[in-house]
Amino acid sequence: MSALVGIIGAGGLVGRRLAQALAARTDASLRLGGRRPDAYADLAAACGERATSHAVDIDDAASLAAFVRGCTLVVNAAGPSTRIGARVAEAALHARVDYLDPGGYDPLLDAFERDASRIREHGLRFVANAGLLPGLSGALPAALARTLPRCERLDVAYVGTDRWSWASAYDIVVSLGDFGLERPFCAIRNGSAERRPWWRASRAYTLPAPIGKVRAWRLYTEELARLARDERIAQVNVYGVNHGPASARVLAATKLLRRYRTEAGRERAAHALVAASERDARTHPACFAIVVDAYGEDAATHRQATLVIDDTYAGTAEVVAIAAQAMLERRIAPGAYSLHEALAPEWLVDRFLASGVRARLDWPPTQNRLREIAA
Ligand SMILES: NC(=O)c1ccc[n+]([C@@H]2O[C@H](COP(=O)([O-])OP(=O)(O)OC[C@H]3O[C@@H](n4cnc5c(N)ncnc54)[C@H](OP(=O)(O)O)[C@@H]3O)[C@@H](O)[C@H]2O)c1
Numbered sequence: 001m002s003a004l005v006g007i008i009g010a011g012g013l014v015g016r017r018l019a020q021a022l023a024a025r026t027d028a029s030l031r032l033g034g035r036r037p038d039a040y041a042d043l044a045a046a047c048g049e050r051a052t053s054h055a056v057d058i059d060d061a062a063s064l065a066a067f068v069r070g071c072t073l074v075v076n077a078a079g080p081s082t083r084i085g086a087r088v089a090e091a092a093l094h095a096r097v098d099y100l101d102p103g104g105y106d107p108l109l110d111a112f113e114r115d116a117s118r119i120r121e122h123g124l125r126f127v128a129n130a131g132l133l134p135g136l137s138g139a140l141p142a143a144l145a146r147t148l149p150r151c152e153r154l155d156v157a158y159v160g161t162d163r164w165s166w167a168s169a170y171d172i173v174v175s176l177g178d179f180g181l182e183r184p185f186c187a188i189r190n191g192s193a194e195r196r197p198w199w200r201a202s203r204a205y206t207l208p209a210p211i212g213k214v215r216a217w218r219l220y221t222e223e224l225a226r227l228a229r230d231e232r233i234a235q236v237n238v239y240g241v242n243h244g245p246a247s248a249r250v251l252a253a254t255k256l257l258r259r260y261r262t263e264a265g266r267e268r269a270a271h272a273l274v275a276a277s278e279r280d281a282r283t284h285p286a287c288f289a290i291v292v293d294a295y296g297e298d299a300a301t302h303r304q305a306t307l308v309i310d311d312t313y314a315g316t317a318e319v320v321a322i323a324a325q326a327m328l329e330r331r332i333a334p335g336a337y338s339l340h341e342a343l344a345p346e347w348l349v350d351r352f353l354a355s356g357v358r359a360r361l362d363w364p365p366t367q368n369r370l371r372e373i374a375a
Pocket residue numbers: 008009010011012013014015033034035036037039056057058059077078079080081082102103104129130131132133134135165166167168171172313316
């Protein structure tokens with residue numbers, strides 16, 4: 001019997017592309033879900049007989065339980081993820097079904113920690129942060145760090161812009177407040193977040209077209225904190241910027257005025273970001289770049305990798321599709337993970353590049369063939 005993959009949020013920007021990828025590349029049956037099945041009736045028809053549509057509302061526990069029941073794997077592509085929290089994951093655990101989430105972020109990782117032993121006991125696989133940021137954002141630094149005999153320091157920058165959906169914009173706004181923890185500009189030193197003064201809070205980067213010169217600001221990400229801990233990397237500096245000028249202004253104002261603190265502030269800031277990202281799209285094509293500098297024990301040992309992806313939603317859906325296939329193929333041992341911990345990061349990057357997504361990787365000349373490492 002073929003697997004049954006349930007996708008909640010199948011009509012959304014990520015969910016729609018994911019359903020198409022799984023219909024094309026696997027023999028799994030698809031259960032497409034959302035509150036308005038008419039919004040993706042065309043998708044169900046395009047996916048053929050293997051796809052069925054089911055109305056599901058995450059806010060209604062009975063409808064969520066009915067949707068999850070009988071699935072092999074449930075993907076939560078609904079959003080905003082920070083509003084949904086662990087509700088879909090909890091329904092999947094209750095029904096003994098594997099779970100995958102392109103978002104989830106730090107709050108979902110906390111919920112995974114609480115349920116980790118039950119997830120393992122039931123032989124289930126739960127994977128969060130399976131997109132570009134977070135997701136590939138952890139895998140590429142991990143893959144580059146592992147090319148050094150010992151990595152002492154990682155500097156990582158995320159630069160991008162796109163026409164954000166309201167759900168994604170809302171989650172970006174919440175992430176500015178570090179999911180409720182409100183960390184100042186900081187670096188990760190020997191496993192802990194260490195405050196940095198404002199005059200050391202940014203770094204200039206020159207990136208390939210269409211991005212060019214940008215100034216990126218320090219961020220704390222739990223994904224890289226976990227990577228630093230697991231790979232014993234003493235120093236990690238993470239920077240990020242939305243290089244669309246109107247979006248950057250909205251995000252700077254949201255951060256300075258702490259608009260992420262109240263529900264009304266989050267909603268207003270998310271609407272402003274959607275509108276700003278629409279304006280930016282007229283002059284700045286969608287693009288997402290990851291730049292990683294890895295340093296060895298001796299200061300002369302330095303390797304850099306730069307990945308540029310042309311379409312952030314296609315890239316995100318591709319990462320989710322690769323992770324979903326890997327879960328169906330049982331490539332992941334039972335447990336609860338952030339994506340870069342679930343799969344060999346070299347394998348994931350390699351599969352992503354081979355997927356046909358429009359992306360360019362500049363990888364160190366000494367290690368030019370990533371495939372050799374992935375093998
Ligand atoms: N890691 C990454 O790189 C990355 C990148 C992009 C997005 N994401 C995350 O992926 C998620 C989806 O983003 P998106 O841009 O695809 O959003 P989107 O286009 O707005 O789609 C969200 C979908 O969720 C559905 N939905 C909302 N509330 C629901 C509920 N209560 N019950 C059932 N379905 C519900 C909506 O359908 P109905 O309104 O019809 O119900 C909609 O189809 C977001 O949480 C975002 O943070 C992660």
